[in-house]
Amino acid sequence: MSEGTVITITSGKGGVGKTTITANLATALAMRGHNVVAIDADIGLRNLDVVMGLENRIVYDLVDVIEGRCRLRQAMIKDKRLEGLSLIPAAQTRDKMAVSPNDMRLVCEQLREEVDYIIIDSPAGIERGFQNAVAPADHVLVVTNPEISAVRDADRIIGMIEAEEKGPGRLIVNRIKPDMVARGDMLSIEDIVEILAIDVIGIIPDDEEILVSTNKGDPLVRGEDQNRTGAALRNLAARVAGEEVPFLDLKAKDTMLSRLRSWVGGRS
Amino acid sequence: MSWFSDLFKKEEQSGSIAKTRLQMVLSHDRGDISPGMMAVIRDDIIAVIAHHLQIDPESVVVNLDQDERESRLVAQVPLQQAKKREL
Numbered sequence: 157m158s159e160g161t162v163i164t165i166t167s168g169k170g171g172v173g174k175t176t177i178t179a180n181l182a183t184a185l186a187m188r189g190h191n192v193v194a195i196d197a198d199i200g201l202r203n204l205d206v207v208m209g210l211e212n213r214i215v216y217d218l219v220d221v222i223e224g225r226c227r228l229r230q231a232m233i234k235d236k237r238l239e240g241l242s243l244i245p246a247a248q249t250r251d252k253m254a255v256s257p258n259d260m261r262l263v264c265e266q267l268r269e270e271v272d273y274i275i276i277d278s279p280a281g282i283e284r285g286f287q288n289a290v291a292p293a294d295h296v297l298v299v300t301n302p303e304i305s306a307v308r309d310a311d312r313i314i315g316m317i318e319a320e321e322k323g324p325g326r327l328i329v330n331r332i333k334p335d336m337v338a339r340g341d342m343l344s345i346e347d348i349v350e351i352l353a354i355d356v357i358g359i360i361p362d363d364e365e366i367l368v369s370t371n372k373g374d375p376l377v378r379g380e381d382q383n384r385t386g387a388a389l390r391n392l393a394a395r396v397a398g399e400e401v402p403f404l405d406l407k408a409k410d411t412m413l414s415r416l417r418s419w420v421g422g423r424s
Numbered sequence: 425m426s427w428f429s430d431l432f433k434k435e436e437q438s439g440s441i442a443k444t445r446l447q448m449v450l451s452h453d454r455g456d457i458s459p460g461m462m463a464v465i466r467d468d469i470i471a472v473i474a475h476h477l478q479i480d481p482e483s484v485v486v487n488l489d490q491d492e493r494e495s496r497l498v499a500q501v502p503l504q505q506a507k508k509r510e511l
Contacts, residue, residue, distance in 0.1 A: 304442050304449075311450050340437030347443045351450065 160191075160268040163275050163396065164293035165328075166317075168309030170280030172301045173330040176366060176375075177358075177389070178277035179207040183375040184393030186241035190272040193232060195263075196246035197289040198279035199255055205245045209373025210235060219247035222259045228266050238378070242271075252284040257291030264292035273396075282316060290317065295396075296325040297357060302332050302343040307351060314354055328358035328392065334406040358392035359403050361385050451488040455495040462486060469499055478504040 165178045175198075182194035195218065196204035205211040216231040221244070228244075235241040244263075247254065260276075267274050278289030290296060296317050300310035310327070317325045329345055336342035345359055363385035369376040376386045377393070384404060391401045452458060457465070466486040473479055485500040 304446050307446055308449060308453065311453065315454070337439070340439045342439050343442050343446075344439065347439070351443070351446055 160271045161273055162264050162268070162292045162294045163273060164278055164289050164296045164322075165275065165299060166278035166286060166289060166296060166313060167280060167299040167306070168282065168313040169300075169306045172299050172306050173360075173366075174280075174299050175203050175207050175277050176370065177297075177299055177328060177330060177360070177392075178204060178275055180375045180377045180389040181393055181396065182243075182273070182275045183208070183235075183238065183241060184377040184390045185273050185275070185397065186235075186238050187377065187390075188393060188397060189240070190397070191240045191270070192273045192275065193242045193244060193267055193271050195244045195274060195276045197255070197260070197276050197285060199246045199285065199288075200248065200251045201279065202246040202248040204277050205233075205243060206373060207370055208235065208243055208375065210243050210245075211373070214245050217245045217247040218263070219250050219254045221263060222255055228263065252279070252288065255288050257287050260288045261292045282312065286313075286316070287320075290320055290322055293322050296322050297328055297396075298325045298354070299328045299330050300348065300352075301330055302337070302345075302348060304343075307343065307348055311352055314352060324354060326357040327352060327354045328360065329356065330358075330360045331362040332359060332406065333362050338407065356403075357395050358388065359406065360388045360392070361404075361406050451495060455488045455497070457488065457497075462488070465497070466499075469501070473501055480504060 165174050165181070167174050178194055182192045186192045194204060194208065196202055197218070198204075199219065202217075205214060210233050213233050216226040218231065220226045221228050221231045231244050232242040233245065235243070264274055276289050276293065279285035298310050298313055298317070300306045314323070314325055317323045327349070329348055332345065333342055337344045345356065349356055361384060363383065365383055366376055366385060369379070376383065377389045379386055384406075388404055391404065394401045466484060469486060470479065470481045470484050474481065479501055483502045487498050489496050489498045
């Protein structure tokens with residue numbers, strides 16, 4: 157069996173959707189038939205467990221593994237709903253200093269033997285927690301939102317990923333609102349790519365269904381419906397797995413008003 | 425633009441305002457040079473050049489430009505007639 161790949165999801169700014177994307181990416185990869193483990197590296201602010209709906213089954217966590225209180229296998233919570241998916245939760249009562257970048261490398265070295273993909277949910281910020289999450293990474297995916305503060309922080313993180321020689325990272329633009337872009341009130345994907353000069357691997361439209369799925373602890377990608385945010389997340393997983401998938405056409409619905417505006421203003 | 429499109433013309437859209445502001449702030453972030461530091465650099469450049477050449481300090485422009493992820497300091501110093509130096 158070939159060695160597993162370590163992918164770290166990071167952002168700089170908090171609240172842009174890292175944890176949701178980690179849960180959905182890990183789930184979608186498992187749905188494609190891969191063995192996947194998601195690691196919550198946000199020590200002290202555990203959250204990936206609730207987003208994945210596995211919070212009631214935690215016995216051991218990442219810090220227990222690192223400090224030798226349990227074996228790695230014991231801290232891997234298997235998702236009973238989906239073959240091939242498991243979670244290593246963060247410790248809730250410790251802080252980031254309980255883990256070192258080298259600890260993360262050692263844990264991932266062991267996991268590489270067991271699974272195809274190791275998806276690490278990085279904490280926000282640029283300190284120790286970020287360094288821990290990025291240290292074992294083969295690939296780093298940077299999540300941003302189409303707003304000034306998130307793009308600015310993404311730029312900082314992209315620079316740091318290059319400094320750690322983990323670059324070039326790839327970008328996931330989350331929570332895009334196509335109708336706001338169409339009326340010129342939101343940074344477009346093109347704007348963000350031009351500014352950050354980085355390849356895009358995911359474009360995820362904003363959708364209330366994300367919150368609904370988080371409420372239930374059931375990642376959106378698992379639904380078989382026509383939801384385009386779920387489709388965009390499954391496409392992200394396909395690209396991570398090396399497939400070439402075109403980006404969804406997210407143009408807002410063609411209304412009389414938008415047609416008139418684009419005709420008058422010469423925009424498309 | 426015709427009178428017709430002027431009729432529909434709105435003030436600058438907030439998306440493009442965001443883009444311009446981001447480009448400005450990132451050029452400083454990437455160069456790690458604050459606007460205050462830029463003003464000091466500008467004054468120093470003017471002082472050095474004015475020592476040798478005749479320039480109008482008001483017309484000197486010093487900016488951070490960016491190309492992909494590289495930043496560079498670009499100074500535009502229009503020259504007036506070269507000052508005759510007394511030896």
